[in-house]
Amino acid sequence: MIVAQKKRRENIIEYLLYMWQVEDLIRAANVTEEGIENLILPRYQGDEEMLQSIRAWYRELIDMMRTESKQKGGHLDINRIVLLELEELHQRLSSNPEDYVYSGLYFKILPALIQLRGKGTKEGERDIETLLNAVYGYITLSLQGKEISDETQQSMKQISAFLAILAHRYNLEHEQELKSN
Template sequence: MIVANEKRKKNIAEYLLYMWQVEDLIRANHFDIEKIKKDIISQYDQPEAVKEKITRWYEELIDMMRTEGVKEKGHIQINQNVIIELTDLHLRLLKSPQETVYGAVYYQTLPYIVELRSKSGGEKLSEIETCFTALYGYLLLRMQQKPVSEETQQAIKQISSFLALLAEKYRQEKAGELNLEEK
């Protein structure tokens, strides 16, 4: 909750990856709030009142995951909404004549997106969700200390740059600093 709130304010891409990790932590702990309290929440160096808020936050996420049918896989609607928002912004950035740098970075990333989508086994993900899925998969491989090919590392580097730029544009838009209208 504390980390999520900070990340949401500073970097929407990091926020989304963090929230996907929280979903996986909930799954790994079998939706058992007592286990989550013992293994995760107890590690926070926070007063009891804050730990109670964190516990309620996890309980709400558990309820959402159950209600929305994403116990095995998938993402809760609040996380899907971030993807939808980012996809909408992405499309508006591509149409904006002022955003030539964004367009150039996107077109440098596009071959990797196309390749990833062809390997996805027919799963219909947006380009933005494809990028996040690739980055999250890479992070999981790194945490498991599994080898990653040079080719994959190159793709992840480009995708990371693209998502970082999109996240910055999102921050600018939320701060009222982004004007996509034609001049």
């Protein structure tokens, strides 16, 4: 919860990837409060008030996952809304002929994006979701200690740079909102 709030203020891309990881952790805990108590909460240090707050946050996420039938997969609506905001921003930025930096980075990652789409993305999946899924998969493979080709590592560096610019532009657009939270 504390990490999520900080990431949301500082880097919306990292926030979204973090929340996807939290969704998967909750699924690993069988989408139950008992699972959260046993699997996730022991990792937290803090006073009882903070732990109660974290417990309540996970409880809310569990309730949302159950209500939205996301126990087996998919992303919570709160996360899908952020993704849609990022997709809309991407469309605005990529259609602006005067934004050379963004367009240049987009065209640089376009071959990787096309290649990712060729590997079978979900129907209706748009650019940013495809890129985020690739980064999430890359992070997962890295955490598992799996071997990752040099080509994939280079693509991930380019994609990460592109997503960092998108996150920066998102923050610029939402600066006032971010300051008040």
